[in-house]
Amino acid sequence: MPKPIEATNDFVVKFANVNGSGSASANELFARSILRMGVPIASRNIFPSNIQGLPTWYEVRVSGEGWLGRRGGVDLMVAMNPQTWDKDVASIDPGGYLFYDSSKPLPPSKFRPDIMVIGMPLTEICNRTYTDPRQRQLFKNIIYVGALTALMGIGAEVVESLIREQFKGKERLLEPNFKALHIGRDYASEHLEGLCKLKVERSDLVGDRIFLEGNDAIGLGCVYGGASVAAWYPITPSTSVAESFNAHCRKLRVDPETGENRFAIVQAEDELAAIGVVIGAGWNGARAFTATSGPGISLMQEFFGLAYFAEIPAVVFDIQRGGPSTGMPTRTQQSDILLCAYASHGDTKHVLLFPEDPRESFDFAAEALDLAERLQTPIFVMSDLDIGMNQWLCEPLAWDEARRYDRGKIMTAEMLESGMDFGRYLDVDGDAIPYRTLPGTHPTRGAYFTRGTSRDRYAKYSEEGAVYVDNMQRLLRKFETAKLLVPKPVVHQAARKARFGVIYFGSTAPAMAEALDALGKRGLWVDAMRIRAFPFSDEVIEFVNAHEQVFIVEQNRDGQMRTLLINEGAIDPARIVSIPHYDGAPITARFILAEVAERLGQLEPRLEGAAE
């Protein structure tokens, strides 16, 4: 038996439960009690495409240092699901802990000699205390939360205050929950004292940070960004974007005098109709968005081509999940990048934004609504299940009161009246962005016919090659303009001059931050760049060219961002090495560390040796 892991404010707890057993809220209570102790956490749901019965996990990373990615490995497994017992037990780090329901004796072969086993007869206690089977199940969860918090040194008052907040308005539920909590705590102090060396110590490292889901942040960002039309079709993991927009609108967008809504939400019959509604609304001057996932993006392809070619603003939130096909609907990936970048038939290119967390999801939602109108084209915000459906600890949301929406180039009745030349596809400013008019603007000027067929600068139908090429070239130049408007990459220079670089984006960010720190501690210096948008600004390409070798870490099999970089940046493929992670679970710091260190070792054996 190795020495049991001793750690304060730095460990990983994983709960293995049965879906639909009421464990989610109890597990969140556990996580929040650590936050309430002032210690940062990152929690992630790993759940099945199922309502009841299949296995589900909840992982809590406790990190006083503030690492918010998945670390990898498990220090304490709370094994509540017999279906997954063997794998769960096998996943514990040597010296780690297994907390389990010991009501029924298990043969020694079910355990491991190199871990610390903490048994508690949960079922027996519940059966003794409760008669109602549903209560037995629900309070069992609270009882283990009581035991775990006691074992880790989290005060009862911390958990109680959270329970009080949770059941505000339903006070009759307080007493039974307190009772269950204390049954767990009492048992732990009487029978399990000193067994667990994973401790939480009160700290003040959380600050004024907030804890919210990316999809919720997008819904709110759309309210702030001025979206007034939303159309969507339910699909995991994007559904809660529309639900959040709806909930926030009901609080923030109802006319106080009339009770009428300053928003319209349509649950469409499918994704095709959802994007059609968005394009119709965008054409007619309302800010509109849809939220979907990979399969929905596949269905919307034809419309994306129309919006690109006819130049209509639209915002699409792609909450990516595991593909292809139905793939892994409840697991995370970054595998729609090429699908979105070149969506639809013919020559197309689209603007993509890659938020790193819920806070940036909020910012990019509002930003996307501006960019869509400025550039008159679809903007894709590439979130994923990890950001979208997990609560993340992040900086508070901010809004500049002086900010005005960028409505782009809209020719008004006054401008038309003054005799300005209106050509719907005419580049008057040299930025390749033409003016548009909204329907109903002027009795005799500015009307035009929008179409997906080729047309001249004045929107007149034309099948002439030169006219078609002229327009297609302008669209390319417009994409160059987009390059200047989209968020720039974020570069982290290594503490010492580095010959190698690493590129990442989206939800990989927190795991990468921890991995970079660990690499530095081992004397492995790499510069890092987080891509935030496509088209790539010049800085992105310069970063690649400034390093002998660049690793690109992405959560898909084929290195889609690498392909995009090579294609758009005219980069020698040998310069960029792909580090793919695509099993559907969020990427971990340990994975990145190992992969980068190994490749650095291959490139420069001396370096790896020096790090030991």
Next chain:
Amino acid sequence: MSYLAKPKFRHKGLEQNALGFTHRDYEGAISTLCAGCGHDSISAALIQACFELDIEPHRVAKLSGIGCSSKTPDYLLGQSHGFNSVHGRMPSVLTGANLANRELIYLGISGDGDSASIGIGQFVHAVRRGVNMMYVCENNGVYGLTKGQFSATADTGSKSKAGGINADSPIDLVSLALIAGATFVARSFSGDKTQLVPLLKAGIAHKGAAVIDVVSPCIAFNNHAGSTKSFDFVRAHNEAVNRLDFLEGREAIKLDQAPGTVEDVVQHDGSVIRLHKIRDDYDPRDRVKAMDYLQQRHAAGEMVTGLLYLDPEPRDLHAGLNTVKAPLNRLDERALCPGAAALTALNDEYRAG
């Protein structure tokens, strides 16, 4: 052909409507459809309907999908914005446009391929949502642009120009509209302008989902013996249940026909639909009986035309969504953005510690 500029000459004696517009102000580009196409007659009827209703042309938005019919918005209302979208998806685009600005008049122009095949889902769903629009299906039972394949509205047993016999059952768009909850349903014939124009006027004035199926023979690919959508066949089997006049509120309401054969239906906005009954027993306010009658006459080989169903008190999508009266596309930051103070309060709600 459209590359020929339309002459700007205007005859001084042209009739003007209340806004001082002439017919010419409601015209569009020159049609590129075949000479004699039924669709051009429908465009002419739409122009006349808008002229007679004194509509400001720029207050109309014309939307369509793909196909011969979907090209026609270009050939009328040249001062209106038009949107030739993608095949079968006009209803969703129109829905979005309508949500953005509820003040315009929305004209959805479609064909039978667009509405009954690729876009049948969108057609039904836009109707069931009660989008305030007039949805015109220019129905010729055939794919013209791809040269003569049967469409989903072709009757069983009808013969294609190439000689094939259609074995499939037809989709009846008016029955579909009735089932989906349309609050105004009519059928007409492109060759019968006297029936069609008042129906279009009433459909435009209707404040809900108005569907008009207009049988419109394809002169090039579906006007032969054996087709049930040819001019001759439709004329021989057209069974009109009524004819109507559409009267706006300010027009004097005076009956000049024998009582019992004429009935006035007053709509919510005060306009009146004056029904000249041809079938005494046909009541266009009874949805269930209308469906029953349509099925019976279809079984007898007849094509029922006229105003088939009308709900004078329709409820549209905006009512269901309880949206503000002002068009959403006109709301600014003050109306849309909750501001920094509200975000501070939200941050407190989301606070972690």
